[in-house]
Amino acid sequence: MLHIKKEGNVFGAKIRLALVAVMAIGLVAAMTPSNAAQKAPKQIRILYATAEANSAAVQSALPAFNKKTGVKLVMDTMPYGALQTKVFAEFAAKSSYYDVVIVDTPWSPALAQNLEPLSGYMTNKSLNNLAPLNAADFIPKVFYDTAVYNVKKPSQHYPKPTAKVDPAAIKKAGFDVYGLPIQANALALAYRKDLFEDPAQKAAFKKAAGRALTVPKTLDEFAEVAEFFTQPEKNLYGTTLMAGTGDWSTDDFKTLLAAFGGDGYMIGNNQELNFNSTAGVKALTYYRNLIKSGFTPPGTTSASWDEVATMFNSGLTAMTMNYHDLKLDDTIKGGVIGYAKVPAGNSEGPHFGTWMLSVNKFSKNKEWAYRAAQWLTSAEQSTAMLSKGIHPARNSVYVAAVKLPDANRAAYYRTLKQALAVGAGRPRLTNYGEVNAVIFTMVNNVATGKLEPKPALAAAAVEVTKLLESAGYKVSK
């Protein structure tokens, strides 16, 4: 009996030991990332942009991921034109080489069906244990404009662009999430704070305008201040404008279009040509007049975003509107940059465009690709990347950003957040590149004085209609 009891105890102890071992293994497994259904790969390959999406900031975060998970993040970077071709070629070949791919908003309508829908990943707790997802932390306008699509109707925007981000609600509305925003760019007004605070300039402005010199908040004030600071004898002009033939002049135009009460997206969800409107005429007239009046430096009608940055950085203008970081040349003694939202008219909608990290639908490591993208876009990592100048897409990161010791950068982030909250993105078209070319050619033709605003808009509308119809859209008349 005793013998039997002893045997029974030994047997019970063995079972208990086995159970404890199983539980311990389970507990350890649950606490480590390798608990994910998918086996951890050796590496995750990322295709990324260069300066356009601040590759340096993202590069700086990669080693920490390897340290934390044992999975190496390998990132290839390419400049914009080459990147776009590469991204499309990778998806056309259904290549699984890159697990995570950076996507710019104009490409998304054509690419959406090749991107992995992420709402299921976002609601799966085991895939979000490297860093808190906290989807509601993303700036709603940025998130919906960048990442939320109805893949069956990719031209549609999410109907509630200011609602708190909730993957389940997005899914319920017939949409899904196709990436996580990583770099949010928006057009902001930068001005020479030192000039605006210069007593001599203030006095001269007071004398000329009959009011105190302030940073312009309205379009009328902007034109007035630009005129005042146009002092060619000092090699100083009022403002820059990006009126050269390229995406940048479309961005200027759509910002003014929104400011004059028009639709900053230019083309509606059902392909309404909203740019060809009274607000469009006002926007182009205002734009042309600034240039025609000489308030902008020579070279404005051939300038891109980087050339206007050079103009401002070298002290040639008192103001500029740009979506990239600015830094005055060392030769400008006492020069300080201030930032503000771009001037509004009866409404506002500064141009914005955000890059997102998407998971390649053909990747063999989709879960780990998601984990990498989720970790890189987390609040913790975005905050760490502030020192490298990332443009975050999360509200909580801006709380830290506006408290940065560098007052200049803190001021920039304050303005960027305001701009992102009210910005207007691009129309969702599979052939946006061609449509954009028609619009920026039209804007440039008006800027150079070759065409008048109204006929220019009408002619562009005819061309855009043809392009949209050739791409299979039915244009609303």
Added chain:
Amino acid sequence: MKNEMIDLVDASAASSLELARRNSEPTLPNNKKSRNGIYWVQMSPALIILLLMTIAPAIFLVRKSLTNDSLLNSNSNFVGLDNYQAILTDASLLNSARVTATFVGIVVLLEMVAGLFFAQLLHKKSRSNSVAGALLIIPFAVAPAVSAMVFRELLNPNYGWVNYFMGLVGLPDKIDWLGNSTTAWIALIGLDVWQWTPFVTLILIAGMSSLPAEPLEAAAVDGANSWQIFRHISFRLLAPFIGIALVLRTIQAFKTFDSFLILTGGGPGDSTSPINLEIYRVALQSFRVGYASAMAIILLITISVLTPILLRILRRATQNEEV
């Protein structure tokens, strides 16, 4: 006796050569059809490679041009000649075709004239000409994208060297070179002529170096002046080299893309937007492969038709000179 010996040696050598030739040749069947068949078999590896490298892609391109294929859209449909019809009735594409034709016509003409002029100056062998010849390689050794970027900087109306030096000599120094159609064209043509004239010059220097001296010396002895010698003798003898340079430059000029994209972006407006920039936008920004293929086929046909015409014109010109 000596002549007989020579004849004998010649005959012996000739028969040896004939024997060697016969031994080295494969034994061919007498039947002409069979002989032709063997020739085809022998040529087939080269022909297959040629077909794979050139004809097959062209056929693929033609096939694509008859579809509405898009890079990411698997629903490709046959649309017949719709793409061609759309291209040939599209006002902006016709403008691009005009821009391309104007650009090719002007730059090729200027480069041929300037190339001939510089070749005439530099073809004589001297130490300074050797140095000049080496320096000539630099412009076309620079990547077109890089030279376009450098030109864009040089022409910057606020900081560029061009306006600065124009100001120093009392010329207008606030020219917005790329913001005005005329000056943008001057910039584009200037860049291309700077980059590619040396290429033409080097081809023509090679040609001039290979010209026989006797006809030139004879003409000089007969009292012809330098211009007459150049016009009636050198130019005629140089015709094959001029033809090569002309054809190569015409084809290259049709393909020019980087300088348009970087220097002017097709602007101001669409005044400098060539067909290649349109193809780039359709193919590599909208990825409408079918439509872009049709555009490429039209460009290919244009170049293919133009090349023999140019050569014929050149041949006729030199034949007229001969008469």
